Amino acid sequence: MLKRLFKRKPKQKKVSEMLLDVAGAFLAMGEDITEKQELLNAAVSAWNIACLKGVKRQQAIEKFMKEYKKLNPTFTKNDYKDEEENSKLLIRQKDELYPDVNIQIVNAIIHEIDGQNHITVASAKME
Numbered sequence: 001m002l003k004r005l006f007k008r009k010p011k012q013k014k015v016s017e018m019l020l021d022v023a024g025a026f027l028a029m030g031e032d033i034t035e036k037q038e039l040l041n042a043a044v045s046a047w048n049i050a051c052l053k054g055v056k057r058q059q060a061i062e063k064f065m066k067e068y069k070k071l072n073p074t075f076t077k078n079d080y081k082d083e084e085e086n087s088k089l090l091i092r093q094k095d096e097l098y099p100d101v102n103i104q105i106v107n108a109i110i111h112e113i114d115g116q117n118h119i120t121v122a123s124a125k126m127e
Contacts, residue, residue: 015103016121019047022093026086027110027117036110036117042083044105046090051102051126061087102126 013021020027023043030036049060065084072079094101107122 014121015105015123016108016119018098018101019043019105019108019121020119021097022047023090026090033110033112033117040108040110040119042087043090044108046087047094048104049087050091050094051104057091061091 023040023046026043027036027039030039045064049057049064052060061084064087065080068083069075069080103123103125105121105123109120110117111120112118
């Protein structure tokens with residue numbers, strides 16, 4: 001009886017569920033668990049950049065692309081262009097679906113359990 005006196009808080013989605021909403025189709029492009037983890041890493045970067053506003057966001061995109069080029073020196077200009085485009089699409093998707101969620105993803109791992117992919121996310125709220 002006492003329980004009925006207290007209103008239940010609406011259940012917020014887990015960050016892993018929100019990340020899948022934003023990047024599920026992107027992750028599905030991976031052919032194996034290793035490729036999916038690489039795509040997940042890129043999606044996490046895009047998510048975290050999307051939590052930034054204004055000039056900070058643009059600076060973060062530029063820094064991400066600079067690091068991406070360093071880590072992938074054999075890639076072509078088209079590869080870099082595709083990566084930047086994918087990142088910006090994921091950022092827009094996060095903005096559209098979860099504009100008020102300001103949670104940084106610290107770590108995300110994809111693993112296969114009983115033939116299905118599962119994502120584990122560690123996150124921290126930003127002030």
